[in-house]
Amino acid sequence: MVSLNTKHLNQFVEEVELNAIQAFAEVAHQRMHEKTALGADYLGWLDWPSQMDQTELARLEETAAQIRGKAEILIVIGIGGSYLGTKAVNELLGSSFGSNETEIVYAGQNISGKYMEDLLKYIDGKSVALNVISKSGTTTEPAIAFRTLRKWMYETYGEEAAERIIVTTDKTGGALRKNTDVNGYTSFEIPSDIGGRYSVLTAVGLFPLAVAGIDIRELLKGAAQAEQELQSTDFDSNAAYAYAAYRQILNNRGYSIEVLASFEPAMSAFHEWWKQLFGESEGKQGKGVFPASVVYSTDLHSMGQYMQNGRRSLFETMISFQEDQESSPIPFDEGDEDGLNYLVEKTLHEVNQQALDATALAHVEGGVPVITLEVGRVDAYHTGYMIYFFMKACAMSAYLSGVNPFDQPGVELYKQNMFRLLGKPGYEK
Numbered sequence: 545m546v547s548l549n550t551k552h553l554n555q556f557v558e559e560v561e562l563n564a565i566q567a568f569a570e571v572a573h574q575r576m577h578e579k580t581a582l583g584a585d586y587l588g589w590l591d592w593p594s595q596m597d598q599t600e601l602a603r604l605e606e607t608a609a610q611i612r613g614k615a616e617i618l619i620v621i622g623i624g625g626s627y628l629g630t631k632a633v634n635e636l637l638g639s640s641f642g643s644n645e646t647e648i649v650y651a652g653q654n655i656s657g658k659y660m661e662d663l664l665k666y667i668d669g670k671s672v673a674l675n676v677i678s679k680s681g682t683t684t685e686p687a688i689a690f691r692t693l694r695k696w697m698y699e700t701y702g703e704e705a706a707e708r709i710i711v712t713t714d715k716t717g718g719a720l721r722k723n724t725d726v727n728g729y730t731s732f733e734i735p736s737d738i739g740g741r742y743s744v745l746t747a748v749g750l751f752p753l754a755v756a757g758i759d760i761r762e763l764l765k766g767a768a769q770a771e772q773e774l775q776s777t778d779f780d781s782n783a784a785y786a787y788a789a790y791r792q793i794l795n796n797r798g799y800s801i802e803v804l805a806s807f808e809p810a811m812s813a814f815h816e817w818w819k820q821l822f823g824e825s826e827g828k829q830g831k832g833v834f835p836a837s838v839v840y841s842t843d844l845h846s847m848g849q850y851m852q853n854g855r856r857s858l859f860e861t862m863i864s865f866q867e868d869q870e871s872s873p874i875p876f877d878e879g880d881e882d883g884l885n886y887l888v889e890k891t892l893h894e895v896n897q898q899a900l901d902a903t904a905l906a907h908v909e910g911g912v913p914v915i916t917l918e919v920g921r922v923d924a925y926h927t928g929y930m931i932y933f934f935m936k937a938c939a940m941s942a943y944l945s946g947v948n949p950f951d952q953p954g955v956e957l958y959k960q961n962m963f964r965l966l967g968k969p970g971y972e973k
Contacts, residue, residue: 545769545929548783549864549916552904553790556859556913561793562779562786565944569785570777572943581943583950588737589935592745593767593928600732601761604747607710607730608754612646615673615708618755619663619693621652622677622748623685624820626712629744630752632817633927636810637758644756651693652676652686660692672697673708675752679734681713681720684962712747739950741821742935745928759924766928774936784933787861787915788941794859794913795833795945801858803851804837807900808865808922812839818934825949826942833941841899852910859913864900867921868893 550557575581577590611618620627627650634648651663674697676690697705711731713720724731732747743749745767750760770784779786791802802822804815815837826832836858838847851860872892876885887895904914920926942949963971 545766545773545920545926546783546933547918548786548790549918550786550790552908552914552916555908556797556799557790557793562789565789565792566777566779568944569779569789569940572940573777573785576939576943582948586737586739586742586950587939588735589742589745591771592735592738593764593771593932596746596764600747601750601764604732604751605754605760607732608751611673611708611710611755612757614671615646615755616671617647617649617667618673618675618752619667620648620650620675620677620752621686621689621693622650623653623683624824625740625743626677626686626748627653628741628813628817628820629749629931632814633744633749633753633758633763633931634756635813636808636922636927637924638756638810640810646755646757648752648756652689655685655688660689664692664696667696672700673710673755675710675712675755676720677712677734677748678718678720679714679740680718681723682718684959687719710751712751741817741824742950744817744931762924763928763931766925766930767932768928769925770929770932770936774933783917784937785940787917788937788944790915791833791937791941792944799857799859799913801834801836803858803860804835805840805843805860805862805903806837807840807896808863809839809842810922811863812837815839821934821938822941824952824955825938826945826947828947828951828954831945831947840903841896844899844903851907851912856911859915860904860907861915861917862900862904864897864916864918865920865922866918869921869923 572581576587579587581587620630630648631650638644649663649666651660674690674693676686678686681687694705694709697708701708706727706729709729711720711724711729712734713724713731714736715721715733732751734743734748735746738746740748745764750763753763754760774782774784776782777785779789804818806815819835819837822833822835827834838851868891870893874884874887874890874892874895876888904916908914919930939949960971
């Protein structure tokens with residue numbers, strides 16, 4: 545479902561380097577699946593697609609249908625992994641224009657007063673539901689947003705507000721769990737052994753995506769297929785591990801920035817999920833490849849010059865969707881003033897694919913290593929497969945560099961400084 549095309553890497557990576565790293569990958573894989581690796585307490589995502597409780601999945605779908613029947617807008621309150629995966633999948637699989645029957649909007653991913661005031665104006669007079677997502681309930685950004693929007697909900701709906709608030713949180717502990725139990729909110733569990741950036745295939749992502757009308761069973765089915773297929777330790781048969789190995793080899797050669805490039809504008813939010821996944825998993829102990837992204841061909845007219853002739857510290861990973869799902873024919877024009885009649889036998893997808901190939905050739909010639917990930921098509925099944933592929937590749941890549949893929953010690957420092965500056969009790973200098 546996702547294959548690795550390495551034809552543009554021959555001049556940058558030698559086979560002996562792959563052979564040298566193979567043994568390390570085999571050890572990392574064994575420890576990962578035995579759950580003895582670094583961060584083993586957070587490896588629950590490994591078999592989640594095939595093992596998710598079907599009764600809970602049905603309850604999730606039923607609740608989503610109820611919310612869809614009463615709300616024009618679902619506000620997803622969360623930050624990082626609590627919303628990025630939802631946004632990634634919804635924007636990729638939804639329409640490029642207009643919205644779903646129930647529109648998904650986001651809050652708690654920033655502390656902007658303007659954003660919150662604009663949101664309150666936007667939802668005024670509309671039928672609204674909330675889905676607040678947080679293990680603890682005390683993360684500053686979503687906690688402020690929930691406090692503000694919960695007040696609006698009760699002022700607007702009175703006691704009915706409780707029926708419109710869905711909570712996704714820890715099963716037993718935390719401020720949000722206490723709030724949920726006191727107020728009788730419908731709730732779903734964030735598995736204790738799955739961290740935020742690996743959680744999109746749990747209720748964290750599945751509930752709001754179901755409200756949006758995404759086929760979450762197909763999403764899980766694709767991920768389960770990836771779970772089954774990405775078991776081998778051989779790079780020739782496990783594209784996720786091969787991708788991880790190439791990343792590490794290129795990083796060791798001085799290519800310390802990875803640019804994820806898509807030729808599909810609907811992938812833009814997926815890029816943001818991918819950046820958090822790899823950046824937060826690998827960026828520790830002075831290590832890690834820095835994740836960046838572009839959407840072509842748009843960014844060829846802004847970032848293309850740097851990609852072609854700039855500092856040679858980066859490599860590209862291009863995602864290529866193989867199937868043309870829309871006909872998108874280029875029409876014939878009698879006058880042909882624009883000189884495009886030579887394209888009338890082609891579709892936009894075909895032109896887009898040629899743009900991808902041409903870009904890859906140009907960038908390789910300019911000294912940029914290019915990895916191509918070939919994905920069958922844009923649908924829920926392949927998206928689920930792609931999500932699992934990247935999570936498996938990310939975990940392996942982090943292990944190959946010697947870091948724990950599942951902690952984020954560097955994130956805590958800004959929080960401590962912010963609490964001290966705001967005067968939070970217990971954080972005085």
